[in-house]
Amino acid sequence: MKSFDAIVIGGGQAGPFLAARMVEKGMKVALIERKFLGGTCVNAGCMPTKTLVASARAAYVARNGAVYGVNIPGEIAIDMKVVRARAETVTMNARNGLIGWFAGMDGMTVIYGHARFEDPKTVSVNGETLTAPRIFLNVGARPVIPDLPGINDIDYLTSTSIIHLDTLPRHLAVIGGSYIGLEFAQMYRRFGAEVSVIEHGPKLASREDEDISDAIADVLRSEGIDIHTGVSDIAFARSSDAITVATDSARIDASHVLIATGRKPNTDDLGLDAAGVITDKHGYITVDDKLATNVEGIWALGDCNGYGAFTHTSYNDFEIAAANLLDGDDRKVSSRILxxxxxxxxxxxxxxxxxxxxxxxxxxxxxxxxxxxxxxxxxxxxxxxxxxxxxxxxxxxxxxxxxxxxxxxxxxxxxxxxxxxxxxxxxxxxxxxxxxxxxxxxxxxxxxxxxxx
Structure with missing residues (x-):
């Protein structure tokens, strides 16, 4: 059994920075990540998607240059391989920066693998057993795949897989009219695809006031995006050259389908029962105002605790934990203005x-x-x-x-x-x-x- 002063499970936007602060204080820390350092933001969220948004805006500005007296002859062509490569470069630069940073940090041990609790102070990974008096969970979240008729018969995309597309869809059907889905909808419309958005609720971006939701819909419709709201039934069927998306009010023959119906925490395979850590009915780890779980010595940071689900709120979780545990401060999640x-x-x-x-x-x-x-x-x-x-x-x-x-x-x-x-x-x-x-x-x-x- 290997002993540490702290174990951080998950390499997102909270845990690694907390680990670095603890190392600065002279602690011996193990950081366990099952896939890539940087979490969703670096690898499948903010950085690659906003890079893609920038490419899509460049295409939009070029097409509308004549309005500003800038005439670009010929058709504006999109090279999706270059678009994808540019996003991948931004991701890899950020990821490799984290790898290099931690490699030069005495006291930090980075382990790639799937960690599971053995008891409240012990985790296993890659056949090894690690123990520490403090364990921090920063395991993030993943796309939710709804149980819809025919969904297992088609090759659908998620927000994680769509960023690797290097060809332009003929017609992209976006299932879900919230933030992630809407960003991809406009992006791919600007790349040149036909786009349909299908939303169960009566409005897009349902968290917002109706006037904001209506204005968002107006923006997207003005660019030629087909919007269907209040859809109660969705079913999929595969044909030789298309995916049929059938709803109670429309039939769409799409070449690609993006499922953007929300995210769920990566907490179902951590062995939380062995540690006695409580989650809510959605799988989010229950924490108090200082991010501590119900088990002494275990904290949950970032998307997996259900508070915020953004890169900046995850980073703020790090700031709160570091201030309270390392700096003698008294900071609380409830003080955060979202x-x-x-x-x-x-x-x-x-x-x-x-x-x-x-x-x-x-x-x-x-x-x-x-x-x-x-x-x-x-x-x-x-x-x-x-x-x-x-x-x-x-x-x-x-x-x-x-x-x-x-x-x-x-x-x-x-x-x-x-x-x-x-x-x-x-x-x-x-x-x-x-x-x-x-x-x-x-x-x-x-x-x-x-x-x-």
């Missing part, structure tokens, strides 16, 4: 409560909206789709939430994220003097238009 983005083009930047959530809270609220068509920078760039929206507490004057669907919305939202984390009231933020011409310069104006709602 923010995220949807990387269609234009992107959606979101923070805090939706309007629906704010109303349900019983607060007296104020709301302001402003179309991007009234933003100078958006007009100058010829990108006026979308709008800004902010919600505030009428009594405390604190900002409760905001959504910016529009050019640079994923960057502009950070002004509001920072204000909310600092506890700044909206009247104080109104007096800032932003730079012109930017999208962010409209934030004080947006706040100045807040009205009781």
């Amino acid at each position: 923010a995220y983005a949807l990387y269609i083009d234009p992107p959606l930047g979101r923070v805090g409560m939706t309007e629906k959530q704010a109303r349900a809270s019983g607060r007296k609220i104020m709301i302001s909206t402003r179309p991007m068509s009234r933003v100078g920078r958006a007009n100058e760039r010829g990108e006026t789709k979308g709008f800004m929206k902010v919600i505030a507490d009428a009594e405390t004057k604190k900002i409760l939430g905001a959504a910016i669907l529009g050019i640079e919305g994923d960057e502009v939202i950070h002004g509001i994220i920072d204000a909310m984390n600092a506890g700044t009231t909206y009247p104080a933020l109104q007096w800032s003097v932003p730079i012109h011409p930017t999208v962010s310069e409209l934030i004080p104006t947006l706040l100045g238009d807040l009205k009781p709602a």
